[in-house]
Amino acid sequence: MSNNELFLEAGRKFLLRILPAAALLLASAAIEAQSYPAKPIRLHVTCPAACLPDLLARAIGQSLQESWGQPIVVDNRAGANGNISMEACAKSPGDGYSICLPAGVLMSINPFAYDKLPFDPLELVPIILLGNLDQAIAVHASVPARTMKELLALARAKPGSVTWGSLGVGSTAHLYLEWMRVKTGADMLHVPYKGSPQAMQAITVGEVNALALTPGVFAPQAAAGKLRVIAVVTGSKRLASMPDVPTLSEQGFDLDFRNWMSFYGPKGTPPEVVRKWNADVNKLLANKSFTDKHFLPLSVTPAGGTPEDMAALARSSRTQGEELVRISKLKFE
Structure with missing residues (x-):
């Protein structure tokens, strides 16, 4: 048998050994994705009960747990401008059973106003933009x-x-x-x-x-x-509830820095978990009766979109945040 034939035979035997294992891994991943969530989920909120993010978390969590059949537990940890809660969430296993709800200022201002953060915002996995706080x-x-x-x-x-x-x-x-x-x-x-x-x-x-x-x-x-x-x-569009009031943009000011609410996962959160959260939360955000009840009273404009949309907004906000921190000479300890 020639060297080429020996090489091909060795390759064939190697494939025969690994293909069953690879197929098993793929099947296991598919089953796991279909069965998610299989246990309670912890939703990390950066402020006390009844604060704005908490109200959104509980409204969304209640709706999702009704359709998913698993409890979604809101974990309120206030303090250090949101860093305490975000550190706990960021350091949780990236298995889909810990989800973070950071505000935009936490992701765009804190990295520049603190000398050092106890977590890296850039390592978090973007899931979806919930809404903008006009x-x-x-x-x-x-x-x-x-x-x-x-x-x-x-x-x-x-x-x-x-x-x-x-x-x-x-x-x-x-x-x-x-x-x-x-x-x-x-x-x-x-x-x-x-x-x-x-x-x-x-x-x-x-x-x-x-x-x-x-x-x-x-x-x-x-x-x-x-x-x-x-x-x-409110960006380039006037507010529906105040149609006669012009935006800052209309008045010639290039400032559209607003707080926003979002879902992120810890580093390593599986793509199939991200897709499930994104798809099901998008459905809620497209439900006018849901957003009229839970978002509009809080002056939060529902958003939605893809994880990539969320990542793009975070990058833009981070750039604005860096400038605002420099302008204001803002420093937190």
Whole structure:
């Protein structure tokens, strides 16, 4: 027998040995994918019960567990701007039984505001974008500004005289303020508050001149004439609930930094698990009755899409986040 014939014979025997094992592995993977989930799933949430991500997690989890036949347990771990929960999720086995629900700021701001994170956001496996948290900018009724440009003109005319409320250093409103300061030269006084109720009370009584929060929070006081919404941060489209309010983009400001909610898996999460979560959550997000009940009251615009869409948004947000952290000189410890 020639050397070539010996080589071919050896190759044939090798294939005969490995093919049954390979077929068995493929069959096992297919069976496992069909049977997922076979036990309870832990859904990691970065804030306490009744916070916005928690409400979304419970609404989606309840719907999925009804169709999947397995419990989805919400694990609330607040603290360190979401890093505690994300570390726990990121370090969980990548078997599909631990799913992370990070907010966009956690993935785009924290990597640059902290010297070191206890996990690597880039190692997480993107699953789906749940929705964008729209923002609106409002002024007290006594402020003589009906557009963002008019508010900034007031601030430039008397530096430090216009007050801008926020939910604290590093919040979306604070980052908007710093962006406007650097890009337009408008120097407004930052006034941080502990939470939305305190900030809303402040702008309602005129303690601060301007504030950025979710549109739904402003709506009742705007209808009562106590404040005026002068811009929405919703990309290129106006908000359906505030059709007469122009976007920042329409007013000439290239700032579309919004928080978003998403599902990610720990490193190694199987592709078939990602596909199942993506497909079934997309179905929920396409269900208008579901999103009208659970998303719109929270001023979250439902999104959906592919894991690749989620990854692209994360890259874009990370670029914006790096710039905003640099502009604001933001540092967390």
